[in-house]
Amino acid sequence: MTDTAPRSGPHKVLLAFYALFTLAAGARAAVQLATDAGAAPVAYTLSAVAAVTYALGWYAIREASVGHTGFASVMLWVELGGVLTVGTLSLVQRHWFPDASVWSDYGIGYGFVPAVLPVAGLLWLRSQRRARGI
Amino acid sequence: MPGTLTLISVIVIGYAVLVTLLAVVVALRRGERPSWLDSMVWMLEVLLVVRALAGLGTVFGDDPPSSVSTHVGYLVSSVCVLPIAMKSVEGDRAVWSSAVIAVAALAVTVIAVRVQMTVS
Numbered sequence: 001m002t003d004t005a006p007r008s009g010p011h012k013v014l015l016a017f018y019a020l021f022t023l024a025a026g027a028r029a030a031v032q033l034a035t036d037a038g039a040a041p042v043a044y045t046l047s048a049v050a051a052v053t054y055a056l057g058w059y060a061i062r063e064a065s066v067g068h069t070g071f072a073s074v075m076l077w078v079e080l081g082g083v084l085t086v087g088t089l090s091l092v093q094r095h096w097f098p099d100a101s102v103w104s105d106y107g108i109g110y111g112f113v114p115a116v117l118p119v120a121g122l123l124w125l126r127s128q129r130r131a132r133g134i
Numbered sequence: 135m136p137g138t139l140t141l142i143s144v145i146v147i148g149y150a151v152l153v154t155l156l157a158v159v160v161a162l163r164r165g166e167r168p169s170w171l172d173s174m175v176w177m178l179e180v181l182l183v184v185r186a187l188a189g190l191g192t193v194f195g196d197d198p199p200s201s202v203s204t205h206v207g208y209l210v211s212s213v214c215v216l217p218i219a220m221k222s223v224e225g226d227r228a229v230w231s232s233a234v235i236a237v238a239a240l241a242v243t244v245i246a247v248r249v250q251m252t253v254s
Contacts, residue, residue, distance in 0.1 A: 008228035016219060016237045023214075027207045035203055 010124055011065040017117055018058035024110070025102045026051035032099070040099035046086055050102040050114070053079050057121065064125055067132055072125055080118035083107060087115065139188050143250045146181045150243040153178050157236035167227045167235070172220070175235060179216045182242060185249070186213050192253060205252040212245045 029048035037044060057079055060072035087106035090097045100109055107114030153174050160171060186209040192198060199205040219238030223231035 008226045008230045010230060010233075012222065012226070012230045013233045013237060016222065016234045019218065019222075020215070020237070020241050023211060027211060031201075031203050031207055035201075 009065070011061055011128075014061050014117075014121055014124060015058060017113070018054050018061060021102075021110075021114070021117070022051055022054040022058060025054055028102065040097060040101075043097045043099050043101035043104065046101040046103060050082065050086075053082060057118075061121060061124075064128055069125060069129055072121070076118045076121045076125060080122070083115050083118065139192065139253065140250070142181075142185050142188055143246060146178075146185045147243060147246045147250070149178055149181055150239055150246055154236055154239040154243055157232050157239055161229055161232040161236055164229045166229070167223070167232045171232065171235060175216055175220060175239070178239065178242065179213070182212045182216070182246070185246065186210070189249060189253070199252045201252060205249065208245050208249045208252065212242055212249060215242050215245070 025047055029044060029051050032040075032044040032047060053075070057072075057075050060075040063069075064072035083103045083106060086101060086103035090101070090104040097104055102110065103114055106112060153171075156174065157171060160167060189205065189209045193202055193206060215238050219234055223234050
């Protein structure tokens with residue numbers, strides 16, 4: 001293991017996506033909760049949870065890129081579980097979601113990127129572990 | 135003014151799509167990130183700042199967007215994304231840095247479209 005961050009690699013693209021989704025989900029939740037929190041409290045709170053998850057995911061991938069893969073292996077599964085759970089609930093319990101959250105319908109409002117992102121992260125993490133012999 | 139604003143938006147969206155496509159092509163060719171791509175990114179940033187200033191003008195005008203907070207949020211986001219992306223690949227001209235530019239340019243394309251949707 002090494003603590004030296006690789007200068008370049010696919011993790012840079014993942015970090016860019018996670019930063020963007022932290023911004024997008026955070027701004028969305030902040031506006032929704034600040035202006036009309038009562039309209040869809042479950043959906044808006046879940047958007048805020050998604051924003052926090054993406055911020056932690058960004059940190060986890062940054063740590064994994066220098067060899068500390070433990071946190072990322074937990075966070076990415078938590079994120080995938082969140083997308084699948086919220087996505088499924090938004091389909092079977094529609095009355096809980098009068099307005100969409102970031103993970104509604106598995107992230108359809110964001111081109112399904114929220115569903116693809118943790119899978120891409122887990123694949124990268126596996127290659128990272130193999131490369132480092134972890 | 136709405137006509138001018140729409141024209142600026144169309145130019146921004148078209149140019150952002152061009153930057154996205156060129157960044158993808160550069161990344162797929164697996165070469166170093168060329169300096170002309172950086173220049174195009176900063177040119178796009180200038181256009182986004184112009185669009186944001188024009189958009190802020192509508193907020194205080196006679197016909198403000200239906201959701202001012204959403205509109206302003208998109209405008210602020212649109213000018214922040216590219217500088218942050220460029221900072222993250224500072225000193226890194228490898229192939230993955232072009233992919234980061236592609237992601238950022240795609241994001242500002244989507245934001246620019248959504249900004250326009252909030253005033254339409």
